[in-house]
Amino acid sequence: MTTKLSSLKQQFSETPAFLGTISLFFALIPLSLAPSLAKLCEQEIGANAIGFHRSWIAAAVFGLWNGLEVLRRQQSNYQPIEQKPFTKQDVWLLLAMGTASTISLLLWAWSLSQTSVANVALLSNLNPLFVAAAGYLLFGRRFDNRFIIGLVMALLGAIAFEFHKIQFATDEILGDALAFLSAIFIATYLLLIERLQTRFTTVTIMLWRCGVTTIFLLPILPFIEERLFPYSWMGWFFIIFQALFCQVLGQGLIAYSLSRLSSGVVAVTLLLNPVLSSIFAWFIFSEEVGLFDWLTFAVVLVGIYLAQSSQSTVQVTNEES
Numbered sequence: 001m002t003t004k005l006s007s008l009k010q011q012f013s014e015t016p017a018f019l020g021t022i023s024l025f026f027a028l029i030p031l032s033l034a035p036s037l038a039k040l041c042e043q044e045i046g047a048n049a050i051g052f053h054r055s056w057i058a059a060a061v062f063g064l065w066n067g068l069e070v071l072r073r074q075q076s077n078y079q080p081i082e083q084k085p086f087t088k089q090d091v092w093l094l095l096a097m098g099t100a101s102t103i104s105l106l107l108w109a110w111s112l113s114q115t116s117v118a119n120v121a122l123l124s125n126l127n128p129l130f131v132a133a134a135g136y137l138l139f140g141r142r143f144d145n146r147f148i149i150g151l152v153m154a155l156l157g158a159i160a161f162e163f164h165k166i167q168f169a170t171d172e173i174l175g176d177a178l179a180f181l182s183a184i185f186i187a188t189y190l191l192l193i194e195r196l197q198t199r200f201t202t203v204t205i206m207l208w209r210c211g212v213t214t215i216f217l218l219p220i221l222p223f224i225e226e227r228l229f230p231y232s233w234m235g236w237f238f239i240i241f242q243a244l245f246c247q248v249l250g251q252g253l254i255a256y257s258l259s260r261l262s263s264g265v266v267a268v269t270l271l272l273n274p275v276l277s278s279i280f281a282w283f284i285f286s287e288e289v290g291l292f293d294w295l296t297f298a299v300v301l302v303g304i305y306l307a308q309s310s311q312s313t314v315q316v317t318n319e320e321s
Contacts (some may be wrong), residue, residue: 020260021308023253024269030250032276034242041238042318044230047109050239052217052228057243058251065204090199097192097205098212106180106187106214115175121274123179125158128267130187135264143264147310151268154303158271161278161296191264197259206252268307272302 041050111120128151137139143151196205221228230236257266275297 004198013115014260017261017308020257020266024257024261027250027253028269028272028276031254031270031273033280034246034250035277036280037238037242037246041230041235041242044232044235045227046225047112048106048217048221049225049228049281051105051109052214052221053239054243054247055213055217055243057240058247059207059214061211061244061248062203062207062252066207069201069203093192093196094200094205094208095212097189097196098209099216100185100189100192101209102213102216104182105191107182107185111175111178111182113175118307119176119270120179121277122159122163123176124182124186125271125274126180127183127187127190128155128264129188130184134187134191134262141262141264144311146308147268148304150306150308150310151264152303153306154268154271155298156276157296157299157303160299161275161293177228187267189226190258190267193255193260194263194266197255202252202256202259205255206248209251209255210235210247237258265307265310269304272304275300 038047038050045053108120108124111124132143132151136143193205193209230239254266254270275293278293279297
């Protein structure tokens with residue numbers, strides 16, 4: 001009996017879904033800390049400048065990482081799938097993925113200047129709806145009842161968490177629309193990464209993602225930000241820390257999880273992000289978190305559990321473990 005249980009435990013721990021789930025939940029820590037870290041940096045530079053510095057530093061890290069991987073594979077005579085010549089479709093998909101990520105970042109930063117943080121948190125996190133709808137309509141993906149119930153519960157819990165903080169006003173319509181559009185581009189980004197994971201490794205995908213963002217922002221940054229560089233060593237420390245902790249580790253783990261889990265499940269799990277961000281802000285900035293917030297947190301967790309345990313979880317790709 002003990003041998004059988006050990007065998008089942010080992011088999012479960014080696015499944016793609018398990019590896020994807022572990023990486024996804026680890027990714028939530030740096031992603032949830034990102035708003036608090038950005039808030040510290042915004043005392044010296046704006047949100048778009050922070051995004052630019054995060055991107056070029058992360059691109060340098062992933063570029064070095066990718067180079068070391070190439071050398072290792074050449075020495076071991078291992079020929080991975082992505083060493084085949086890039087097709088035009090590959091290039092267009094990689095560029096589209098990087099562009100979608102960049103546009104979502106710009107829309108998110110712009111929306112923060114036009115409406116409240118609560119409105120942005122609520123509307124930009126509607127992306128699971130678009131991921132599920134696109135998966136169903138464009139790719140013929142079918143979701144079981146357990147996933148749908150989990151999606152609805154997690155989404156309602158996330159909405160309830162932000163709802164008592166939001167303020168809809170006529171002078172904030174532009175900001176609300178921008179935040180809503182950012183959710184569409186976030187969903188597009190997740191779907192494209194899921195598709196690219198069948199052809200490229202996570203390091204290659206993240207190199208293109210950060211590289212495209214850097215190239216995209218470089219010419220327009222002087223026109224949308226007053227200050228491009230932090231003026232203190234502490235400002236540079238928080239930017240470099242964000243690049244390594246939030247961009248390389250956090251976003252890298254999200255991309256890796258999409259090689260093991262479906263984009264729908266990843267999007268639903270990411271609904272935990274704004275809740276955890278508020279909890280971290282509670283610790284760092286003493287922002288208020290009440291009983292109702294903890295209750296909605298529990299609802300989101302139950303919804304995520306249902307989605308994670310559904311038959312719609314696994315995404316099978318060719319990436320090596």
